[in-house]
Structure formats: structure tokens, C-alpha cells
Amino acid sequence: MPNAPTEPAALSHRRTWLLLAGAFVTFAVGAGSMHAYTVFLVAFIEAFGWTRADVSVAYAVSQLVTGTSSPLVGVLVDRLGPRRLILIGGAVLALGAFATSHATSLWQIDVLYGVVMTLGANCLGLVVFVPLLSRHFVRRRGMAVSIVQSANGFARAYSAPVTTLMIDGLGWRGAYLWQGVFVAVVIAPLAMLFRGTERSAARSSADAQGWTLPQASRTPHFWLLMAVYLFTGLGSFLVALHQLAFAIDVGFDKLYAAGVLGAGAFLSLPGVIVTGTLSDYVGREISAIVTYGTSIIGVVCALLITSPDQHVLLWLHACFFGLTWGARGPAITAKTADLFPGPHLGTILGVITIGTGAGAALGAWMAGFVFDVTGSYRVAFWLSILFYLCGTVAFWALRRPPAVRA
Template sequence: MRAPVFYGWIIVAAGFVTMAVGVNARTAFSLLFPPILDEFGWERGVTAGAFSFGFLVSAVFSPLVGRLMDRRGPRVVIEMGVLVMAAGLMLAPLVSRPWHLYATLGVLVGGGANCLGYTGQSLFLPNWFVRRRGLALSLAFSGVGVGSIVLLPWLQALIARAGWRAACWALAFLVLGVLAPLNLVLKRRPEDLGLRPDGDVAPAGTAAATRTNVVDAAWAAVDWTLARAIRTSRFWWIAVAYFFGLFAWYAVQVHQTKYLVEVGFSATHAGWALGLVSLFGVPGQIVLGHLSDRIGREWVWTVGSLGFVLCLLALLALRRAPTAPLLYFMVASQGMLGYGLTSVIGAIPAEIFEGRHYGSVFGTLMLTAIGGGAAGPWVAGALYDVTGSYTPAFSIAIAGSVLSALAIWLAAPRKVRAVGHSRQSPRN
């Protein structure tokens, strides 16, 4: 007897909640950044560097996380991330020197987020869907937006009332209390439960036809180990796209709150803006993820890159004209368009390097993605310390977004597995 709901949607629901809490616990650095800076008086580049350093350390371990996912599955990997993140948040209130901040909110929170956030979810969620892969990933990742509009304003109010240390403790207990039990439901692939991707029923008889979206049969037939993948140009074009895509994303995300306060907005409005970006990202991610199942991953990645170009241009314009309409335009372009990158970040490599070793391949690709996410905030902070302006860093991020879009077209997942249609393939 078939279950009334395909178990893959339960996996998506668990991912939604995990992303809502876990990713926003890391994003909270943007709200913790101003009071920490004010309390200790450290240089902006040094303080923002904690976020970047955590990204770099988690990037180094991404290939190992991918390999662990291939061997032990999501339950082990994501629960490990929950414990590491909670430890970082609990220890953060004890910081008194920059290296303490780097170890706690940087390494531990960043490393935990790597296991349970976009990287961890993208290592196994694509296994559960083929025809609706973009939609499934976008639904899970839209939890970030819903969580942000609930958690980030609450966190900003808690910081104002009780201080940033109390906020860290509250986040730690939330991560442990909600995510630790929830992720016990996870399974790596539908075959572990005798199911098929998308909840499809297995065709009867050996002569039955199956559906396939394979365009390049020779490429798809390769057993894509990491060693084979890194010898292809497609692997490196994806790496370039991911590096510069996340460079722009996190250069904006980490510095946005402080920047908005400096150009004339209140801390409360800046906190709400950060939350609204992710809220606007909910319909954007879902629509663009669903659209990617129809028109292709390349187009959606391009739209997401365009979103960050528009967002960065708006941020630059806000210094001269800090008006509400321009602020809303920045928020909408970043959330509704830019956040669409997440809906295909797992689907693109899955369609090119699908197979038993996908975790190792994707984990290594995330080494470059997280490297970009680390470089963005650090470069923005360091250039600000030198020039007193965000204009150079934001200009670099604009150029990087354009390069990111171009690189995905050169990786060309559409030439390996098509979306929007499938054809009959006889079974032998």
C-alpha cells in the first residue's frame, strides 16, 4: 500500500525547518556584527573576518562532508552540524579577543551551517527528485526566508533589550531543541525505503519503457568520481560561477546592515530590511525553482546573478539618495531575484555529475563556493578600512556576478540532462 504522501516531501519539509533555523543562525552575524564592533572597538575588517574565516575553514572541510554524506548519509552529517553550531553559539558570549570570535561565530557556527545548510541539503535532496528537482530544492531553501522574517526581527529586538550575548544563547537552544530531533527522519535516497524519485511507480516488466532526460548518453554513463570530474572544464566553470556568485551574495549580506545604518537608516529599519530580503526570497525561490524545471538551470542562475547586480547598484545609489523606494528596490531585487541562485545550486552539478560519488564532487565544488562566500565579506571590510568606502568592493561584486552568469552557460547542464521534457528509453 502506497503512503498518502511521498516521503520525499517529508524530507523537503524537514529541510525547510532546518534551513529556517540553521541558516538564519549564521546570517545573524550581520545583526551581531554592529554591537560586537561597538563593544570591542576592533577594526571592521578584522571583525567581519570572523565570518569569512569560518567560511574558509568550512570550505576546506566541504569535500570531507561530501564524502561523509556518501558513506554515512544525512542523519549523521546534519546532526553533527546541529551540535557544532550550537556549541559555537553557546561559547560566543565568552569572547574577549578577536580569535575567540573567529573560533566561535566563525569556525563552529560556520562549520555547523555548512553541514546543515545549503551544502548539506544539496548533497542528498536532489536524490529524491528528478522532474521536480528545482521545485523541491526551492521549497526546502525557502525556509530561509520564512525563518528570517520571524527570527531576525525577534533577534534584533532581543539584542536591543538583553544584548548580543543573550541572543547567542537563545539561538543555541533553538538550534538544539528544534533541529536535533527533527533531522532523525532523514534518509539519503528514496531507494533506501523501496521508493523511486518523484514518488514514481516502478514500471512493470523488463520490456517496459522508462522516462529519461538524458541528452548526452555517453557523459551520463560515466561513473563520475571526484578524480574524473576535476579533469573536466564543466567542473571548473561551475566552480567559477559558484565562487563569484557567493562572493557577491555574502559581501552584501554581512555588510548590508551596517551600511544602511551609515547612510541614514535606523538599526531597526536595517534589521527589518535584512529580514525582508529573505522573505521576498520565498516566492522568488519557489517561482524560479519551479521555472528552472521548465526553462533550464542556466536561465535561472542568470536571473539570480542579475538580481545581485541590481541590488548592488541600488546600494551604491542609496549613499546619495537614502530613500524608502530605493531601499525596497534593493530588498526586492536581492530577495526575489538574487536568492533564486539557491534553487539551482544543487541541481546544476547533480545533473552533470549524477552518481554514487556525487557527494564528494559537490562537496569539493562547495569548497570554491564557500571560498567566494568567505572572500566577499573580507574583501568588502578590508577595502572599506583602506578606502573608507564600499564602492570598490561593491563594484567588484557586480563584475563577479556577470562572470558567474557567463560561467554557468559554459558549464551547460542542459547539454547533459534536459529539463521540461523527457523521452522514452527502452529497458533491456
């Protein structure tokens, strides 16, 4: 293994937990803005008459941009630190939301949401915070990453009902406008929480070598991790983007379905934290396999729903799928930090994250395409199960640490 990184200058216990809390809230703000698209998708279909595949393109573009821009975000966070990226990302995200409120055609939605807002949100995401937190929560790395990752599930949970109410009261344009206002107001105070962390990152880079991207890419573990991200993105987004549309098609009331799915998504908070923390004790692989199995149960429950009187199945689907939404993230991310520690972790993680962007993009678009061709989401849900099983196999292959190849 390359030379181990030296310990960073110690922060106070209170300071490290404040950084962790700040990372959670910041990630939740960015992720909430992006997850709201599952509700805007339905509004666009009603307002413009676009097909499911049409409105899925923006989300697919968003996931692809997330993956392809993550290496750049990783490099920037290694060099600039979280505070500057949060300020940049928040400004771009707010401007994107403002502009989207004036969109009049599909291509504008694709560009503004799929590219502009996504770039902003990606500067508020997990890649920005993992390098910092992994240096200060070494023994509890899985727990720390899981707490931040749970913000994604929290955002997914609150965004559906809140956005539904906002669209009902303000229209979709007004909802996007106020979304931009909210981001613009909160982002500067959140960025200030990370003041001084740039010096910590600079010292770590100067004092240690650790793994470099070329070294990591010569190991099978690097590509297995990318495959895990790819399969997980495919499995998750073949279902997640179209959950609300699926429930409405079956005959459930829109607000009721949004509430049920939102309640299920709230379970991801304890789900992600428990499985991430558990991975510190039983191993990343066991923790990940449990979450894959739980997600599969949730998808099976959706496959069994055929009429709007099957409320129990809708709740079971929402709870099982929601419980493990994002729950593999801490295990995958912590595993990456376990295997490739050092000051270049942000860069390495950013490149590996291309897998999840590609998988999520393809999965989101594929589900809409499958529906347009077959009139049902059943094939998409079966494909979700298949890709979750592929992710399980790939993760299990990561058990042994990599050897350095010069």
C-alpha cells in the same frame, strides 16, 4: 557517461514531501544561526570598538571553513546519511553558540563562530540534503532543491529583526546563549524525520556507479561550476554581510533598516522557489542569468542611496537583492546533479562548493577592507556587479553536457 544509477527504493509521496519539509526547516535553523552575525557584527563594533575589517574576519573564516569542509561533509553524507550528520551538526552548533556568549576577544569570535559554529551549521546545509532529494525528485529536481535553498533566504530574513530584538533586550551574550538553547531543543526531532534514509543511500551506492570525483574533475564543467560558485560568492558577500552597517552609516535607524532588509530577504522564498522550478522548464542557464540580472539591479539601487530620506531606494535595494538571494543556488546545485548523477554526488558537490566558500570569505573580508580604506562601500558594490557578470558568463558556458574522460 558512466553507468546510470538505478532507481532507489520508492518512498511514499507523503514521505518524500515530509523529507523535503524537514530539510527546509533544518537548513533554516542552521543558516539562521549563521546569518545572525550581520547583526552581531554591529553589536561587536559598538561593544569593543573593533574595525569593520576586524569583525569581518570571523565571517570570512566562516565562509572559508564552509567551503573547505564541504568535501568532508559530502563524503560523510554519502556514507552515513543525513540523520547522523544533523545530530552531530546540531550539537556542535549549539555548543559553539553557548561558548560564543562567553567570548571576550576577537580571536575567540573568529574561532568559535568562524570554525566551530560553521562546522556545525555545514552539517545542516544544502550538501547534506541534495543527494537524498535528487534521488527522489528526479523530474522536479530544480523545484525540490529550490525549496530547500529558499530556507537560506528565510533564515536571512528572520534572523536580522529577531536578533536585533534579542540583542536589544538581552544583550549580545544573552542572544547567543538563547540561540544555542533553541538549536539544542529542535535538532533531535528534526533528525528523526530522516530515520531510515541511510539504508536508501547505502542501496544506491551498492547498486550503481555513476560519476566519480576523479571522472568529474577531468571535465571542464566541474571547474566551470566551481568558478560559478566562486563568482557568485564574491558578488553576493561583497554586499550581504555589510548591508545593515551600510544602511546605518547612511543614517537610517538600525531597527528600521533591519526590518526593511529582513522584509526584502523574505522575498527570497518565492524568488528561489520560482526560479528553481522555472529552471526545470526553461533550463538552468536562463534561470540563473535572470537571477544575476535582478541582483545587479539591487546593487545599483544601493549605489544610488546617499541620504536617509531615500526610503524608496532602500526598499528597492532590499527587494531586488533579497528576491534573488540564494536564487542561483538551486540552478547551480541542480545543474551539478544533472551533469554528475550517481551515488557520489554528495562528494562531488562538496568539492565544488569550495568555490562558494572561498568567494564568500574573500567577498565578506574585502567589503570590510574597502570600507576601512576608502570610508565607503561603493567600490565593494561595483566589484559585486563585476563578479555577478563573470558568474553569468561561466554559467552560460555549461550548456552542453560533459563527456567522460577515463
